[in-house]
Amino acid sequence: MASSPFNLKALLDDQAGHPPLNLIEKHINPAYAKVLKVLGYDIRYTKGQGPYLWDEQGNKYLDCLSGFGVFGVGRNHPDVRDAIKQAMDMDLPNLPKFGPSMTSGLLAEKLIEIAPDGLDTVYFCNSGAEGCETAIKYARAATGKNRIIYCQKAYHGLTMGALSINGGLEFRDGFGALLNETTPIPFNDIEALEQEILLGDVAGFIFEPIQGKGVRIASEAFVTAAAELCRKHNVVFIADEVQTGYGRTGRMFACEHFNIHPDILVTAKAISGGYVPLAAVLSRRSIHNKVFSTLDRCVVHSTTFGQNDLSMVAGLATLHVLEQEKVVENADRMGQKIIAGLTALVPKYDLLKEVRGKGLMIAVEFGTPKSLSLKVGWQLLHKVDGGLFPQAILIPLLKDHHILAQVAGHNMDIIKLLPSLTITEQDADHLIKAFDEVIAACHRFPGPAWEVGKRLTKQVFKRSNNEQPLAPTK
Secondary structure (H helix, E strand, O other): OOOOOOOOOHHHOOOOOOOOOOHHHHHHOHHHHHHHHHHHOOOOOEEEEEEEEEEEEEEEEEEEOOOHHOOOOOOOHHHHHHHHHHHHHHOOOOOOOHHHHHHHHHHHHHHHOOOOOOOOEEEEEHHHHHHHHHHHHHHHHHHHEEEEEEEOOOOOOOOHHHHHHOOOOOHHOOOOOOOOOOOOOOOHHHHHHHHHHHHOOOEEEEEOOOOOOEEEEOOOHHHHHHHHHHHHOEEEEEEEEOOOOOOOOOOHHHHHHHHOOOOEEOHHHHHOOOOOEEEEEEEOOOOOHOOOHHHHHOOOOOOOOOOHHHHHHHHHHHHHHHHHHHHHHHHHHHHHHHHHHOOOOOOOOOOOOEEEEEEEEEEEOOOOOOOHHHHHHHHHHHEEEEEEEEHHHHHHHHHOOOHHHHEEEOOOOOOEEOOOOOOHHHHHHHHHHHHHHHHHHHHHOOHHHHHHHHHHHHHHHHHOOOOOOOOOOO
């Protein structure tokens, strides 16, 4: 009996008659499905191209989440897709393991060419969290010390080691004891860092040049002094550029804004064009040699899919697109335009506190209004849920202006914008105009935006204590 061919379209078409979250709710994450329903984010997207998504009615959305930053060159970029097809058609000898991988060597060479000076070895893995786990192990092996210093409100991933250096305490609850030799310091506090380093047991200091949670930018003075301290006291200086890397901030790497040269650079997300999980940890050879110190330790740190051909080829193609299409330069130009346009709204609106960012990593922060009537609504929403107010902005942005975005972190009045780096002048104008209109509506109390808040407040009261917050983010 002849077997029938696999038909992906038929499988997807078969789900068209069911609610969009049907299988997610049944088999993957019921709590997350419920959050999406409450917020009205249960949209069945059917197509993604460049910086846009389309739903089943044919509506086009400007995606300012971009998969939490993985679609730097846009969704389904034809050059990256073609490169992956080429690799598949060539029947490459994928993952020989005990044998050379040509594609990984090519990608490593290219990464070293564009990396900050001094980084000349590359370790490939699958995610930013796995990259941060690697950095912890490298720092310990290189120094013979154990303690890792990290910044409050940092986000370095959710695996056990990465969670131990995660400043978001909400992610830690319920998982028991973590690594016990990690210490947080306030972001941008050089005195606190020096105090810890002088104790003599610090293996590494890991930081984000721009924190993903809240889009908080490191000060140049802090970063420069931190680098000097680490060099002086044999502490590995680790830059987590999982979200800031590959053009996000208008430079290939955010370290370039500060003219610093880390000992380890952790990258992921946008490196593979959003097609294949991939992370790259770049390090100094002196550190690398302490990890892989003898022949019998040549695979002492490894991961099964770390050098697979599809991710390597996707990485090569993505770097090609970044260079050929001047994507990084576009991110810088469009970021300046959006930040300037949104900043111009600050004196216009009582609720709008600040706009900040670099490139296309942008925060729109709201604050307590001076107007008595607005303050009543503000305090009511915050009494119910610390992260509720931004949804009064985000839901109209999605429903009325077809802009997909989310909050910058737990209990924050900050919306983070991470669009594809390929957005156009028209996209930037649309984004600024939409924020102007939605924020204006929020200044009418009671008004349509506050009705959204009232509806969400009812939903919050229905939630049990162990359910997720209304705005899960990365």
